[in-house]
Amino acid sequence: MSNCLPAGTYYVLISGNTDKDTFGAGITVSDNTPTGVVVQARAFLEGCYAGGGFMNTTLRLNGYLPLAQPYNRVPWLHNGGEAVANAAAMPTNAVDWVLLEVRDATTEALIETRAALLLDNGAIVDADGITNGVRFQNISNGSSYKLALRHRNHLAVMGSTAVAMPNATPYDFANTTQVVQGSTQLKNVGGGINALFAGDTNAEGIINRTDYNKYVLQTGNTNPYLDSDCNLDGTVNSADFTTLRPNLQLCNVEQVRY
Numbered sequence: 374m375s376n377c378l379p380a381g382t383y384y385v386l387i388s389g390n391t392d393k394d395t396f397g398a399g400i401t402v403s404d405n406t407p408t409g410v411v412v413q414a415r416a417f418l419e420g421c422y423a424g425g426g427f428m429n430t431t432l433r434l435n436g437y438l439p440l441a442q443p444y445n446r447v448p449w450l451h452n453g454g455e456a457v458a459n460a461a462a463m464p465t466n467a468v469d470w471v472l473l474e475v476r477d478a479t480t481e482a483l484i485e486t487r488a489a490l491l492l493d494n495g496a497i498v499d500a501d502g503i504t505n506g507v508r509f510q511n512i513s514n515g516s517s518y519k520l521a522l523r524h525r526n527h528l529a530v531m532g533s534t535a536v537a538m539p540n541a542t543p544y545d546f547a548n549t550t551q552v553v554q555g556s557t558q559l560k561n562v563g564g565g566i567n568a569l570f571a572g573d574t575n576a577e578g579i580i581n582r583t584d585y586n587k588y589v590l591q592t593g594n595t596n597p598y599l600d601s602d603c604n605l606d607g608t609v610n611s612a613d614f615t616t617l618r619p620n621l622q623l624c625n626v627e628q629v630r631y
């Protein structure tokens with residue numbers, strides 16, 4: 374917090390009085406500074422990559438993004454309450470929800486998961502719009518951690534490098550050197566940007582026949598927010614199979630595989 378009084382109770386000095394007992398009123402200042410340590414990261418999704426360092430925001434433009442995080446189901450079972458207050462509060466450049474994980478720097482064991490919004494320039498931010506990153510409550514200021522990132526129909530990736538948090542430079546999941554087995558885990562989409570592979574429609578860590586079968590089941594469904602919408606345009610059709618097909622047989626590393 375800056376330019377604000379610290380939290381506490383204060384007394385108002387009425388001009389001319391010098392004794393606190395005769396002060397006319399008391400005011401209380403509450404500290405509403407968000408708690409937690411801010412983690413910054415950036416990433417891109419192959420399916421909706423538009424070129425030039427940006428992703429399409431078709432789901433947001435059409436009002437298809439859910440206001441509450443969509444990872445409260447199998448396989449993620451993330452029960453967080455992350456949400457935007459209303460449709461207007463959804464950032465206009467939001468692409469979709471993602472899950473950002475903080476892992477132990479050594480064991481890579483999961484410490485905390487937060488659902489957050491992926492923006493069209495790759496930035497990952499809290500749904501409440503307060504920070505340029507994602508606040509974690511169960512990590513220590515100044516300690517180092519690894520990160521992992523999940524999306525509902527792209528292959529999840531595991532960060533390769535432990536970084537002290539809060540980090541001034543966003544952790545770059547678009548850089549193959551920053552991801553475990555990066556050259557096999559990211560698709561080069563040009564311009565020095567590498568994106569998560571599209572097509573893991575059941576998000577268990579392998580792109581295979583099961584994902585294709587789910588795509589077939591959801592084809593033509595009018596729900597505009599389906600996991601088989603690999604290119605994130607609000608429709609499940611052959612374009613999504615075109616996106617998925619080149620990635621058949623790809624799988625991610627075991628640290629992020631369900």
Ligand SMILES: [Ca+2]
Pocket residue numbers: 572573574575576577578579580581583584
């Ligand atoms: Ca799969």
Ligand SMILES: [Ca+2]
Pocket residue numbers: 601602603604605606607608609610612613
């Ligand atoms: Ca689609």
